[in-house]
Amino acid sequence: MTKKEIxxxxxxxxxxxxxxxxxxEKATSFGVNTxxxxxxxxxxEAxxxxxxxxLDEVKK
Known part of the structure; x- marks a missing residue:
């Protein structure tokens, strides 16, 4: 992957x-399973x- 793609x-x-x-947050306020x-x-996040x-590797 290129820096731009990342x-x-x-x-x-x-x-x-x-x-x-x-x-x-909306679902939680209505008690919906989240x-x-x-x-x-x-x-x-992973x-x-x-x-x-x-990205760090590409910048090096």
Whole structure:
């Protein structure tokens, strides 16, 4: 992956993360089960961590 591709994917993930986090907050206020959404956030965090490592390698 190029630096630009990594940065673009990170931006997309961050945007999706914020959206899902907001949805979870709304769902929580209505007492809806949020375990699937929480799992999505965990997976997204892992992917962002991986992409940040790749970005660090590309910058070297």
């Amino acid at each position: 940065e673009e994917e990170l931006m997309d993930l961050k945007s999706d993360y914020i959206r899902i986090q907001g949805d979870l 375990s699937k959404g929480e799992q999505q956030l965990i997976e997204m 992917r962002m961590k991986e992409l940040n490592r790749k």
